[in-house]
Amino acid sequence: MKISVQSEAFDLGEESTAFAKGHQDQGAVVTFTGIVRDNSDGTLEKMTIEHYPGMTEKALTEIADQAVKRWSLGDALVIHRYGDLVPGEMIMMVATASRHRKNAFEAAEYLMDYLKSRAPFWKKEFLKDGAEWVDAKQEDEDSLTRWK
Amino acid sequence: MKMVDVLYFAWVRERIGVPKEAVETSAATVAELVSELSAREERYAAAFADTSALRVAVDQELTEFDASITGAREVAFFPPMTGG
Numbered sequence: 001m002k003i004s005v006q007s008e009a010f011d012l013g014e015e016s017t018a019f020a021k022g023h024q025d026q027g028a029v030v031t032f033t034g035i036v037r038d039n040s041d042g043t044l045e046k047m048t049i050e051h052y053p054g055m056t057e058k059a060l061t062e063i064a065d066q067a068v069k070r071w072s073l074g075d076a077l078v079i080h081r082y083g084d085l086v087p088g089e090m091i092m093m094v095a096t097a098s099r100h101r102k103n104a105f106e107a108a109e110y111l112m113d114y115l116k117s118r119a120p121f122w123k124k125e126f127l128k129d130g131a132e133w134v135d136a137k138q139e140d141e142d143s144l145t146r147w148k
Numbered sequence: 149m150k151m152v153d154v155l156y157f158a159w160v161r162e163r164i165g166v167p168k169e170a171v172e173t174s175a176a177t178v179a180e181l182v183s184e185l186s187a188r189e190e191r192y193a194a195a196f197a198d199t200s201a202l203r204v205a206v207d208q209e210l211t212e213f214d215a216s217i218t219g220a221r222e223v224a225f226f227p228p229m230t231g232g
Contacts, residue, residue, distance in 0.1 A: 092232060116229075117229055120229055121230060124158070133159045141228075
């Protein structure tokens with residue numbers, strides 16, 4: 001299992017290839033990548049991601065451990081960046097490996113749902129006319145009930 | 149009285165003005181710590197005005213405002229998380 005909280009960019013191709021290698025008994029690898037999205041007005045200059053060093057790594061490890069157990073994954077990976085990012089940059093990725101695709105897909109969704117609302121990250125958007133913290137969405141909280 | 153590190157993140161940090169401070173407190177729970185801080189200065193009262201808009205972690209574990217802080221080293225306050 002690889003958990004990385006980092007400010008540097010990551011290479012999606014390299015990470016995915018490294019993750020998919022060396023799992024001869026795993027027939028499926030699913031990856032998801034989150035990208036900084038500009039708003040519909042095109043006024044997003046940058047996004048700053050703050051996190052809670054120490055707790056972040058712990059929370060991500062716990063979430064990934066849960067996913068590995070629940071879906072009998074062969075492996076899981078979470079990379080999440082912090083600091084300043086501009087539209088188009090990759091913020092984070094998750095990857096899951098399992099014997100069959102259904103578990104890999106479901107576990108990847110679970111990882112995403114949980115790390116959105118339970119890992120200590122906060123996004124602040126810097127728009128052309130000012131900065132604001134991104135509000136948590138009720139729908140993100142609601143999506144956790146699916147896994148209870 | 150005991151010392152506990154209190155951490156603030158995102159807009160809570162901005163409103164209070166520091167990311168971290170050592171606080172001398174006799175509070176037994178998170179809620180009591182919030183009351184003590186709020187009584188100190190307006191900036192705390194403003195940040196803690198609506199605790200339903202806040203989340204709290206004790207020693208880096210998410211918990212509730214009625215949780216004990218006896219023996220805790222670190223209490224952190226922040227808005228709902230927005231990762232992903």
